[in-house]
Amino acid sequence: MKKYNLLGLLILSAFWINVTGNINLPAIFSNHMVLQQNSEVSIWGWARPNEQVSVTGSWDGVEVKTLGDNHANWKVILNTPKAGGPYSITIKGYNTVVINDVLIGEVWLCSGQSNMEWTPGAGIVNGNEEIKKANYPNIRFFSVVNRSADCPQQDVSGNWQGCNPETMVNFSAIAYFFGKKIHDSLNVPIGLINSSWGGTPAETWVNANVISKDAELAKAATALSEVPWCPVNPGAAYNAMIAPVIPYNLAGVLWYQGESNTANPDTYIKLFPALIQSWRHKWGKDFPFYYVQIAPYEYGTPNAGVMVMDAQRLSMSVPNTGMVVINDIGNVKDIHPRNKIDVGYRLANWALAKTYGKKDIVFSGPLFNEQKIDGNKIQLIFDYAQNGLKTDGQPLKDFQIAGEDQVFYEAIAKIKGNTVIVQSPKVKKPVAVRFAWSNTAEPNLFNTEGLPASCFRTDNWEMKYK
Numbered sequence: 001m002k003k004y005n006l007l008g009l010l011i012l013s014a015f016w017i018n019v020t021g022n023i024n025l026p027a028i029f030s031n032h033m034v035l036q037q038n039s040e041v042s043i044w045g046w047a048r049p050n051e052q053v054s055v056t057g058s059w060d061g062v063e064v065k066t067l068g069d070n071h072a073n074w075k076v077i078l079n080t081p082k083a084g085g086p087y088s089i090t091i092k093g094y095n096t097v098v099i100n101d102v103l104i105g106e107v108w109l110c111s112g113q114s115n116m117e118w119t120p121g122a123g124i125v126n127g128n129e130e131i132k133k134a135n136y137p138n139i140r141f142f143s144v145v146n147r148s149a150d151c152p153q154q155d156v157s158g159n160w161q162g163c164n165p166e167t168m169v170n171f172s173a174i175a176y177f178f179g180k181k182i183h184d185s186l187n188v189p190i191g192l193i194n195s196s197w198g199g200t201p202a203e204t205w206v207n208a209n210v211i212s213k214d215a216e217l218a219k220a221a222t223a224l225s226e227v228p229w230c231p232v233n234p235g236a237a238y239n240a241m242i243a244p245v246i247p248y249n250l251a252g253v254l255w256y257q258g259e260s261n262t263a264n265p266d267t268y269i270k271l272f273p274a275l276i277q278s279w280r281h282k283w284g285k286d287f288p289f290y291y292v293q294i295a296p297y298e299y300g301t302p303n304a305g306v307m308v309m310d311a312q313r314l315s316m317s318v319p320n321t322g323m324v325v326i327n328d329i330g331n332v333k334d335i336h337p338r339n340k341i342d343v344g345y346r347l348a349n350w351a352l353a354k355t356y357g358k359k360d361i362v363f364s365g366p367l368f369n370e371q372k373i374d375g376n377k378i379q380l381i382f383d384y385a386q387n388g389l390k391t392d393g394q395p396l397k398d399f400q401i402a403g404e405d406q407v408f409y410e411a412i413a414k415i416k417g418n419t420v421i422v423q424s425p426k427v428k429k430p431v432a433v434r435f436a437w438s439n440t441a442e443p444n445l446f447n448t449e450g451l452p453a454s455c456f457r458t459d460n461w462e463m464k465y466k
Contacts, residue, residue, distance in 0.1 A: 034191025177344025
């Protein structure tokens with residue numbers, strides 16, 4: 001009797017599994033999504049332990065099989081073709097899930113704080129006109145809902161949507177204009193994942209282990225005061241808003257953040273590269289990482305803003321990174337400059353030139369390379385100024401020069417070809433120069449193509465910001 005009861009239970013159990021099914025997918029895998037072209041992409045989800053799972057992309061019909069592990073997880077690798085679609089993906093186990101309207105193209109993750117989060121609906125230059133024109137069915141948006149967590153999570157809240165005026169108005173403006181220019185230039189589908197949260201310091205976007213293992217970063221994190229609009233503790237946003245989408249295959253990352261780290265600017269030069277490298281490590285891919293230097297603004301603490309700006313400039317020493325300078329289109333009275341179009345386009349120019357190999361694209365303004373001391377003058381040499389330098393029609397401003405006494409004086413600066421010559425009658429033996437060295441400096445040095453120069457300093461003297 002017991003033998004027959006056991007057999008009956010097994011039959012009922014098998015029937016129940018087949019009826020209810022157990023294949024589940026994270027929200028990032030859903031209708032209208034975009035997968036990275038010409039690459040190996042990971043598809044993952046949940047199933048019963050030992051449940052056979054097969055995944056087939058309609059672009060090649062190749063069935064890839066795996067088993068649910070003892071933690072009910074599974075993952076497969078699919079090979080994607082060149083850009084195109086729409087396609088479907090079929091996942092079979094005890095049940096069947098079909099993902100429809102899948103495009104193959106270029107996928108970018110867009111992250112940071114409020115200037116990345118800022119939408120056309122919140123108010124941008126030429127916003128109403130741009131919203132009306134935003135009909136791009138092959139640009140797809142995925143907005144990660146703001147969440148925090150104490151440990152890495154497995155899923156996010158969100159869904160893929162096609163770009164139209166109704167969806168674009170509430171999506172990241174910078175991400176949209178970046179995607180629009182890439183789409184128009186390459187004529188491929190674009191997937192944009194926006195995972196940003198206003199007010200967040202960089203610490204919240206880094207795996208907490210990275211910070212806890214570095215005494216200097218851990219101490220700096222304690223300088224961040226609790227605020228009512230976002231978390232400030234290490235890893236909080238990373239755990240809930242980044243970890244769940246790893247290892248969704250990306251073309252690269254866009255980043256706009258730093259304003260909140262004016263609370264502890266002296267460690268941003270270590271923290272920001274650590275963030276970049278830790279994300280790449282987790283993804284297992286040294287993807288491009290393009291970011292925006294924060295704009296001039298009346299931060300309450302002297303030098304705090306410019307220290308973050310300069311840390312961002314110096315972070316370009318990390319391979320395969322690029323920085324957009326926006327000191328010509330900021331607003332010192334508004335921490336949210338409303339010209340998001342040029343910011344997105346400038347990011348796109350970095351990607352088009354460096355990631356996609358497009359020629360004849362000017363993607364950076366002048367960046368300080370080296371100084372040469374010649375008597376009472378200093379010659380400043382710049383990268384990305386091969387065709388020369390110019391001003392806005394007014395004399396050069398925002399240059400300071402100092403001798404060994406470390407006292408800086410306003411300098412007379414003149415352009416000579418693709419260099420700048422700096423001097424002051426108050427400094428007979430100069431040793432160092434600072435340019436645009438204040439929170440609110442709006443300098444007027446550009447390359448001939450019209451892109452602005454970044455702030456910089458040639459000294460390494462102790463810097464106080466309080």
